[in-house]
Each structure stands twice: as C-alpha cells, then as structure tokens.
Amino acid sequence: MEGIQHNTINILYLADHGYRAVAPDLRGYGQTTGAPINDHTKFTILHLVGDLIGLLDAITNEGEKVFVVGHDWGALIAWYFCMFRPDRVIALVNLSVTFAPWNPYGDVVGMLRQVHGDDHYMTRFQKPGEIEAEFGKMSYQTFIKKFFTLRDPGPLLFPKGKGFLHSPPDVPVILPPWLSEQDVEYFATQHEKAGITGGINYYLISWRGAKVMVPTKFVVGDMDLTYHMPGVKPDEMMFHSMRLRMGLCAFGCKCIILLVKVQVLRIKVSWFTLNNMEGIEHKTINVNGLSIHLAEKGEGQLVLLLHGFPELWYSWRHQIVYLADQGYRAVAPDLRGYGDTTGAPVDDPTKFTIYHLVGDLIGLLDAITSEGEKVFMVGHDWGAVVAWNLCLFRPERVKGLVNLSVPLIPWNPMGDVIPMLRAAYGEDYYMVRFQEPGDIEAELARMDAKTIVKKIMTFREPGPLYFPKGKGFKHSPDDAIVTLPHWLSEEDVEYFASKLEKAGITGGINYYRAIHLNWELSAPWSGAKVTVPTKFITGDEDLVYHMPGIKDYIHNGGFKKDVPLLEEVVVMEGVAHFINQEKPDEINKHIVEFIQKF
Template identity: 50%
Template sequence: MIRHRTVEANGIAIHVAESGEEASQRVVVFLHGFPELWYSWRHQMESLAARGYRCVAPDLRGYGATAAPPDVASYSAFHVVGDVVALFDVLGLDKVFLVGHDWGAIIAWYLCLFRPDRVTALVNTSVAFMRVGATIKPSDYLNRLYGPTYYICRFQEPGVAEKEYSPANARNIMRRILSMRFTPESSGGKKPEAADADEDKPLPPWLTEADMDYFVSEFERTGFTGAINYYRNMDRNWELAAPWADAKVQVPTRYIVGDGDLTYHYPGIQDYIHKGGFKVDVPLLEDVVVIPGAGHFIQQEKADEVSDHIYDFISKF
C-alpha cells in the first residue's frame, strides 16, 4: 500500500510516497529521473516493503505534486541535494539506502559526494558517475559531440523546449519517451535522442494504459518546465561543484544499466565503466550489473530483476 503526504523541507513543499513499516530503521530512498515521478519506483516500493524496508520516494522539485520554483537557477544539483537531505531530516532519517535513476542518479552521485555520512549504500541505475573535474562545460561537450539539435542542447534556452514539450501534448510526449529504445544496431549510428520512438506503436509490455494515464495527468497539470530546468543547470552544476573536482564517491555502490540504454552507448562510456576508470572514481563500487534486453527505464522494464538486485546489495549492510 502506498501512502502519500506533503512535507515542508528546504523551503518548499515536497510530495512523498511511502510504503512499508514507518517504524522500520531500514529505509530506502528512491530518486526518479526525467520525465518521471515517484511512480517510476512503484514496483520496487512494493517489493522492498514486503521484505521489511521502509520505502520513501519523493517527487523531486519541479515534478508532480512537489513545488516548482519559477527561477531556472533554483534547479541546480545543490538545490535538489538540499531538498533530499532536508527531507531526511524532516522524516527523522539519519542514514538511508539510496537508489537513483537518470537525473535521480546524478543527484544521488552528488549527494554521495557532498554528504556521504547520510548514505549507508547506493544503488544507481542508468547514469554512471561523471567526474566533476572535466575541463569542458557539459553543454559545450554535447554541442561538439551531437550538434545544437540534440535534445539536451535544445533544452538550454528557456521557452524553446516548452514549445515542443507542451502539456497539451503530454500523452504523445510520454508515449514516445517511455517507449524509447536505443542500440547501435537499430539506430543506424545516429545520435541518441530523447524521443526516438514511434508514438503510434503500442505501449511496451511493462507499461499499462493506467500507468501512462498517471504520468500524463501529472504532466498535463504541471507542464515540463520544472523537469527541463535540470538540464539548464548542467553548466551551473559543473561550475559550482569545482571544489569537488578530485573527490571520490566514498559510499558502497552497485551500478545497474540496461544494454539498450542510450546512456550506455555514449562515446567511451563502456570503456570507462568496465576498464577501471569508474572504479577509480567510485572506490567502493562493488559491482556493475548490465541487464540484457533492458532499455533506459530499467526499474520499470525489468522491475523484478532490479528489485532483486537492490535487495541483494542493501541486505548486506
């Protein structure tokens, strides 16, 4: 059973979904990605609650029933990490097991850099750790790699992406994105794109019309600006995090990715993940799990498998 409430933390109202025994000291906090909601973790929340864990999944700022500040600069990683740590405090959580996906994974990496004292262990999915000390701004790198028409590049200027990502078109947008698949063989070598899917195709088997209705109803209400503002802070995050340029993630970690995830096919990423660079930056990385046949939305596509991997890892602590 999922319980819902709204709490005040870090100066904003945060919607939180919870499952499991509230008195349990073994707490898992789930951070969702773009363009998703707490709902993306529904399967894991059910599975881990049944195994004795208290599960907490907020809508991140700008999403769902959580507040959406109007200032683009209010969506930096520092603000969102601040939200999550403040949420820990409001809920009385000293240390947690942390699980992230996509932008939620990026926020989880930052949180573990800034406040490793609050995290017992980390399970991150989809997005591998990206060193803060890169010598080029993220937006410049993506422009050089893919050009200005790449979706993250298009997202940078306020108002431009909103014309494409209109709340009135939320159903088509969510159908395209959630049905997205990427492999080098199927892409013909073109750049990975956030909406590479045919909106006329039926939903994938892991996603029901009721699931789609939930996502769509929320984005029809809120629009996509809050979600897109995370991308508009990539360069700001890079600048603000400069003091952590050489920092390591000193938290026990398991990383999970699908072999059909676009993030697993960025240039050089597989060498980084499998040939030692990842382990240098995340010294307590215990293992990397690559799930065959899984795309980007791995916690929904391979729900039972991901739930079991999370439980297998965090049950050691």
C-alpha cells in the same frame, strides 16, 4: 580586505621552521585576475573553495594533504574547504571567524539587519556600487588605515554619507606598531589596482547539519568584532528579537535543534492506483521552501528512491511494494519541479542546481529520519545524478547506494558536458535543445501529455535522442501511433500524463539548463571520490550507456577509481533506459541482494 603582505611574517616564520608556506591573493583581490567583479554570483563559497582545490591540484602531488590557516573570510573559506574536502587537509588553524552552520531560517545578513540595523557593514555591502561610492570619497591609504586600526569590539557601522562611524573622515589615524606606512602603501596600491568590489562580493553569500571533520585549532582576540557578534561567545546566547528566537545568528558556535513541520496529507491517487499498491501512503513534507510530495510504505531501514526525467515517484511503484514486503521502509518523493511537489520557481533554472536538489533531500531526510540515521539510496537517470552528488557531499548520511543508468560523471576542468554533446551530436540533440528556455516547451506543446510520455518512455534506440526543430521526436513522427510495451500500461501513461499536465515539463527540463552552473560551482570536488558502498546497474540498450566514453569509463577502471567502494556493475541484456519499470522483478532482487549486506 587583506592580501599577501598581511601574511609575510607568517610566511617567513613557517619557512624557517621547515614548512612550505603558500599565501594566495584570493578571487577578486590584489594580483589575482580574471574574476568577473561585476557579477557577485561568481563569488560564492563554492567558487572560492573551487579556486583553492584547483590551486592545490596545480602545486601539490596527487593525494598530498595540506595544513590550512585562515583569517576572517579566509577562515570562512577554510571551514567550508574542510567540510567539503576533508580528504585534502591534515589540520586546520582558523583565526577570528567561527564556523557558520547552515541556518534554515535564513542567512546572516537578515539577522544582522534585525540586530544592528541598515548601517551594519555587512548590510551596507549588499547593494552593488553603493559602498564603493562611499569609500571612493577617501584615498585607499585612508581606507586601509581606518579598517586595520578598528579596535572597537562593537559592531562596525557605515552610516550613509558618513563613512566609518568609529573614525570621522577628517580625523588622522595613528598607526599601531605592527602596521607601518610601508604596509599601508602596499595594501593601498593593490586595492587601487584591483578595486574593492571583489572583496565586497564575498558578503553577497549553504550544508545543513554537516560537521567539519578535520583536526582544528581556533584563535580569536577578545576585542575582535566577530567575537562580539550575537551568539558567538561560548557563555552567552542572545535573542534580539522575536524572530531571532527561532534560531541563532549564523556566526554562532551554538546550535539549537530545529523542529521541521511535517504535514501529512492524504493525496488522491485516482482509480489507477492498482490493488497491489494498496497501503502506499502519500505525504507532503514542507522543507526548503517546497512542499515535497512523497509515497511511502513499510517499516524498517529507509530506502530513498529517486526518479529521473520525466518521471515521478510512480516510476518506483514496483520497488516500493517489494521493498516494504522485504522489511524496508521505501520512500519515493516527487523531486523539485515534478508531480505533486510544489513551490519551485520553474521560471528560474538557477534554482534547479545540484545543490538545490541535494539540499531538498537533506531537508527531507532531516524531517523523516532520526538524528544520525543513515539510509539506503536508489537513483535512476537524474535521480542517480542527485544520488551520486548527495553521496559525494554527505557520505555520512548514506549506508549504501544502488544507481541505475547514469554512472558518476566526475568534474571535468575543461568544462561541462553540453559543448561536448553538441560537438558529438549537433544542435538537435535533446540535452542541447533543452538549453534555451521555452524552446523545447513550445515544441512539445504541439502534442498532448500522454503522447509525450509514450514517446519518451518507449524510446529504445541505443543511439542519441534527437528533437529536430519543428519535427518533434526524430525517432517517432508526431502522428505515429505508439505501441506500448508490456511493462507500461495505458493506466500508467494516464497517471504520468496527469501529473505532467499539472506541473508542466519546465521543472524537469531546468535540471538540464543548470548543467553549466553545476559545473561552475562544483570545482571544490575536483578529484573527489564517492566513498559509499555502491552497486551500478544499466541496460545494454540504454542511450546513456552508448554516450561517448561511457562504456570505457565504466569497464576500464575509471569508474572504480572514482567510486572505490563500487562492488558490482551489472549490464542487463536487451534492456533500455527505463530499467526499473521494464525489469521490475530483476531490479527489485538486485537492490535487496545488495542492501541486505549492511
């Protein structure tokens, strides 16, 4: 509820001591404009940190680190800024609000509602327009005075129709010596101009087990209401209900080790589980609201294998067996929306962002690895995209990365990739066709699942993949007979098709529908590097390799700049997109040759 005026004394003092002090009005506040205040989904921590990264890109030199000081919501943003981009920060001083570690049992609002009831200020802030109407009964000057003079260390309550519980509307407010009428007037004029909804949207608000790796000093007052929230003080742990016994309030400094229920189930893999796949164990792991199916074999260092579209764990059948024989523990999950992994809301593409996908894997790794254990990752197609982002977000979880087909696509401030692909290839291009919910599903429903699998997996043109409306696959008419290559058997097709019929294709297509939202939320990683040892492999007939700008990016320095620990790029001649299935022996050797270095 603050602004630049609140920081004036600090700005002058820092400047007098030889520092460049910069204090922005944050998104939705004061003289900062352009935020859609009627849409609270545009006020996530990712938007807020992204704003600051963009600001620093504009006002600092490349590679320049800064000091960060935050208070209240500014402190919360600063914590996440330092978690997401420690490479941009020298040190941090935060005031009032402690670090809020991600809690798998739910967000802080539900817990505060249990503890303090529906009148707690964060709870009251949840319904759009409600608290604004409440505050609209008083002048902005009165609103500012009542907020800034709150000194009750207990919870801040707003009973419906009564305004500030600690200060009735008709009670005059005596200003403290540090807050003048001129200060109040400035804050009031800015809030009158911008409104209060932007700031309230911050409360409609995820990095499991992550640490803030920036030198930090924390300062709080003993009468600060946040200091008296449940679990915040270092000498107390308060359980206010049976539900709260499962986890601390998200504002707490303390953490408890959370045991994730792991349910091991035998899953029927049918008659086409070939003899050379014997010993592969199938499990279901319950994390992030999903029941994640995985295939696993072997003991030793864990290698996590991530499939692409429209595939399954089964795409890694050759790698699982080989890696296990070489002394590794190979784990290949069905990703969100695919195969035997259930629980994803396929009717909501916003639940398929890169943050959901990476979050699923962090939860999975927490469940199947020891604390502090690093893993190797291998990704193909969308699995590669997920792997790049996991390494970007959580490099401390990964020992080494081998990615196939899709290189890192760095965040572009000009926008997401879909408009560029539309401009290059037109409306029939597959990623463009995938954007409209239900459109491509209706198109593909005209053919059976086995035909879909065959036509996609046998596509070998290095040019773009088209789905003209009403015509299905442009490269292969609906009634054309597909001749299977040697590496894809009818049994393989049958397995892929059986799972496609069960799960549907919408889950996988939703990955494409979330591309714009991924872009919108990924501004915090503008200019970020993947700092994990990496090997990249593609085929010279892969359609991704022939997308605009990809070859130049891979071979002329851009890729190495963004992935400084990129050790090798391999381009296999005569190989198309489904490289790990088409050339399993070569890919197996490439993977093991790389990961055995570590």
